[in-house]
Amino acid sequence: MIENVRELLKAHEGLKHEVYLDNENSSVVPSEVIDAMLPYYNERAYGNPTLTHKPGWEAFEAIMESAQEIAAFLRCGTLEEVNFTPGETEANNLALMGTTLSMKDKGKRIIISEIEPISVLNVTDMLQKNGFTITKIPVDSEGFIDLERLGDAVNNETILVSLSAVNHEIGTIEPIKEALEIAKDKNPAVIFHTDASDAFTRIPLNMRELNVDLATISSYKILGPRGIGALYTKEGVKVERILEGQIGTQRLWPGVENTPAIVGFVKASELAFNQFEGNVKHMQTIRDKLIDGIAGSVPEIRLNGPKDTERAPDNVNISFRKCEGESLTIELSLKGIYVSSGSACSRRLLQPSHVLVAIGRGFEEAHGSILMKVTRYHTEEDLDYVLRIIPEAVKRIRGITGSTGVA
């Protein structure tokens, strides 16, 4: 396999224009973030933050200040509510497993939606094997959760509801506040978790106002370094550790704190919240020009997810009929445009994305989908290039497959 990959890489030599749009699955870290991290590797605060010496105290100060900044960005109460983890996968595991451990005597029912990210789906699958009952709430054709069905599903046995604030694949901004009120109205003891990885820095988030118990955020999803994320835990909400080891400043995750990554995560947050409204407006503009440009130049396409202010500002997800998605990602890559096909979760098994299936897309549309996430760094020039290349690439793939009515 490594030989094939090297051959493919050779075919990419000499690219003049490159546009990275796969910010769902990893991201390009801006140099300002790297510059913020660098001193923490070997100039200052390189100690373990629980140790009684200068580099340890510096690390303690850096981590406390970082947690305080994240707490301020989340509009939550105190830095103790911010628990750093090695990533959003770990934060979701901690939220779901840690809650079931702490609530195991209260009930065995967990509610999620049909379009949650793979980490939530796979953890709940595992919990189901261990005796929990998982209810998956359906969504409408734009991905909005069915609040009535949610209300019907919550009962006295329900211990946990986990719903993403913004869908990771089709950008639906979910009515989390209403969902929480409905759930708590039926059972005030229920723990409400939201994976806010795709909401943080894209939509205003106020933990106090939303009143969620737990929320996951991720560094790489906001152009920070990989290897770091956090679980917000509202004061008083009990979550048990799921791994054991040396407990330092982070009571919910053992092991030595990754100070440079924490500092990078905070810097990435600062950059996003610095001129938050301008950044959001810029992403919305690029997003809509991308959607409209493709719709105007490529026949037989369909936007997946809602539009305008109901859609995350960075999300573009389009199904191309009669065009196999993975082939399209390769074709685009050879021109320097990097996107993903369907959901990252589905790409290995070549199964259609569970999100697209849940909103009612058929096999062909689910397989022919392309996911792009724009950032504040994308330019009009990037946009022009992408809008010139995509129609040619789709035409070529449709021609190769021989199944097109337009080539």
Place this chain on the structure above:
Amino acid sequence: MIENVRELLKAHEGLKHEVYLDNENSSVVPSEVIDAMLPYYNERAYGNPTLTHKPGWEAFEAIMESAQEIAAFLRCGTLEEVNFTPGETEANNLALMGTTLSMKDKGKRIIISEIEPISVLNVTDMLQKNGFTITKIPVDSEGFIDLERLGDAVNNETILVSLSAVNHEIGTIEPIKEALEIAKDKNPAVIFHTDASDAFTRIPLNMRELNVDLATISSYKILGPRGIGALYTKEGVKVERILEGQIGTQRLWPGVENTPAIVGFVKASELAFNQFEGNVKHMQTIRDKLIDGIAGSVPEIRLNGPKDTERAPDNVNISFRKCEGESLTIELSLKGIYVSSGSACSRRLLQPSHVLVAIGRGFEEAHGSILMKVTRYHTEEDLDYVLRIIPEAVKRIRGITGSTGVA
């Protein structure tokens, strides 16, 4: 607390000479390692390694090459045996919990030693609460495991033996090969895990020859970046995942691979193995001059752990009678010398290190211990400075406590 820390930091202004010796609890990452990582943040291979586009394929290639290099350094068979995790704590959790999950029908008995690191101790404590029986094998006054007791302890119900290759606190190089043979002789089905975090790059390690089933290694413990470690799993050995989520190139740990950290881990390994014997010799020289220098200038001290080739080349652990360890770390910090007191594990609870208790040290000697780990970067100049400052600092602390016979 943050205010106190800031006051303490102010007291450190104007330091001319600094010597970091707390490489047990975190480390200073050399610039060559940083330089190796930097391009992977935003120049190349920044994609998700399972995606079908150029930055994804580049990441796939980088991660496969990294795993291959680690496999070569471990003298194991294939890169598939190297599973990256977010750190050694996660690797130890995976080894212990993942094995008990896969072996749960075979038995309920687990064997460790009395001097294992906190992550192993705390995971086994948790397993004990869940119905497993944990046997802790005692050690002698130098920390060598009692092989006879080990042989007596293994029976048909034993599913797992976990013994560190080198003790993290007192540097004892354990007879792992003999321990494994004794354990497998009593029960060939037993899974043998070793935490090799303090052995990797310090002593020759050959996984094929040792024939261990599982081994933990850590990046920060070899001067690589934090946020990455690995669990070696011998081909055919079954370990179940303990977290769930998106599975990429690493079948035992879900989530997006941390390519820059993986590359940094490999670079740190390369630097250590480049002139391995010279590096080891250098550390041994500094170690012994430090031990002998302190012994020659400070009364009432005792070396913890064995000497010469039975001791890890980087480990210095000395008990100062009538001298409280934490006070000494602060006194030394004010002079720019950074060490830890006792074990990192014990520093919060102010309990004596479990390792020092296990080798028979009394309360006073356990509390008055200092742990230092030298690296290939420490110089004769560093040594001179440390050997000048330590006697003064000990004298001062002994004077303050008023309980000394030497001040």
